[in-house]
Amino acid sequence: MKPVKILIVEDESIVAMDIADKLERLGYEVSGCVDSGELAIETVAQTQPDLVLMDIVLQGDLDGIQTADHIKNNFQIPVVYLTAYADKNTLQRAKLTEPYGYLLKPFKEAELNATIEMALSRINAENKINQQLKLSEQLRQKAEQLSEIRSRYLCITSHEFRTPLSIISLSAELLKEYNDKMSTDKKNEHLNRIQRALKNINQLLEEVLTLGKAEAGQIKFYPERIELSSFCYEIIDEQLLSYHYKTEVEFLTKGECGGACMDRKLLRHILTNLISNAIKYSPDGTPVSLTLTCENNQAIFTIQDHGIGIPPQDRERLFEPFHRAINVGSIPGTGLGLAIVKQCVDLHGGEIWVESQENINGEQSGTTFTVSLPFHTKP
Incomplete structure (x- = not known):
């Protein structure tokens, strides 16, 4: 001491x-x-x-x-x-x-010592009180932030639920009222609408919960050794199946990735969302590519498409929850995927950036997302 x-x-x-x-x-x-x-x-x-x-x-x-x-x-x-x-x-x-x-x-010396010791005792007591007050203030601010996050997501999610719930309600009512008069094809059409709406609700719930936990600091980072090439193939196969093989995904690897150690669950969120977006916002049959480059103890994932592109005014808000570009039209989505990607990249201590050219008057367009994630040491 x-x-x-x-x-x-x-x-x-x-x-x-x-x-x-x-x-x-x-x-x-x-x-x-x-x-x-x-x-x-x-x-x-x-x-x-x-x-x-x-x-x-x-x-x-x-x-x-x-x-x-x-x-x-x-x-x-x-x-x-x-x-x-x-x-x-x-x-x-x-x-x-x-x-x-x-x-x-x-x-006298004893009087001096007693006065100093009393002063030091008071200093220590005040420091402890100030530390407790500071901690209390931090906890209060944290509680307010969590309350604000919950309120914000409750409000926005309630709004986002209205459209799929309205679809379910309308289709169910039509099936109930006109079941005997509807053709089989018409019935199947309404049933498919209900299934798609339920899928959208389930996706929205999952993404809201994930993003809410991330912003509240409730998602922990657990790195583990991953064979990245196999992992990427697995994600690609899942996405192709989900989109009924509407396009091809070309996968290229560069460098030695044997030392990769990352959070498997967070990496899945990153790749799933970026590859899904690349397929979803590209015309049928338009190829998408994923390039994995390992160098300098980091993995660089490059996801490129030739889809509709992102308007310049939307690029600064890409990672905001529920924000969607103005040119997405009727393409379904929650506007949460990229916000989740950004949180997962940050938890890895990585970086993400985007280059995009909007499709205007048939000009060449497309978007490239690049994610750089450092290798970590398994705890």
């Missing part, structure tokens, strides 16, 4: 030397002896002592009380007065600076 550093501010050098000797015998560290308020302020700034022993009568333009007030307001370092003055006016001025002690000269 480091000794307590004490600065002595005393205009009489013999008295200052005597106090310094007493302090050293008591086991304290003397950070300096100065004789003026100006020097005291300068020395406090340089040495940051734990306590200042301050005489009231000093050389220079500042007396001890003015100096103590400056030190309190600018450095938050406690002061104990050592003075021969005990008149009412001096005491009243000194009290305004909220000192940690007031010791009258001449004093």
Whole structure:
């Protein structure tokens, strides 16, 4: 444990030397002896002592009380007065600076030690109280943030649920009222609408829960060794099956990825959302590519499509929850996928960036997402 550093501010050098000797015998560290308020302020700034022993009568333009007030307001370092003055006016001025002690000269070593120990005890108690207050404030702010997150997601999710619920309600009502008059094809059409709406609701719930947990800091990062090539093939197969093989996904690998260690669940969110978007926003039969490059202890995933592209005004808001580009039209989606991707990339300590050209008047278009994730050490 480091000794307590004490600065002595005393205009009489013999008295200052005597106090310094007493302090050293008591086991304290003397950070300096100065004789003026100006020097005291300068020395406090340089040495940051734990306590200042301050005489009231000093050389220079500042007396001890003015100096103590400056030190309190600018450095938050406690002061104990050592003075021969005990008149009412001096005491009243000194009290305004909220000192940690007031010791009258001449004093004995034991009295000095007792005053310092009482001051240090008060300092420790106040520090503990301040730490508890700071912790309480942090917890209060965290609670407010969590409450705000819950309220925001409840409000937005309630709004997003209305469309699929309306579809389910309308289709179910039509099937109920006109079941006998409907053709088999028409019935199947309404049943398919209900199934798609239910799928959208389920997806929305899953994504809201995932993103809400991420923003609330409730998703933990658990890296494990992953064979990245096999993992990428697995994700690609899942997405092709989900979209009924409406396109092809070309997969290329570069470099040695044997040392990859990442969070499997978070990586699945990243690749699933980016590959799904590439397929979803591309015309049928338009190829999509995934390139995996391993170099410098990091994996770089590049997902490229030749789809509708992203308008410039939407690119800055890509990772905002529920934001969708203005050109998506009737293409289904919740607007949460990229927000989840960003959270998962951040948890990996990685980076994500996008390049895109919007499809205007039939011009060449498409989007490329690049994700860089560092290799981690398995805990």
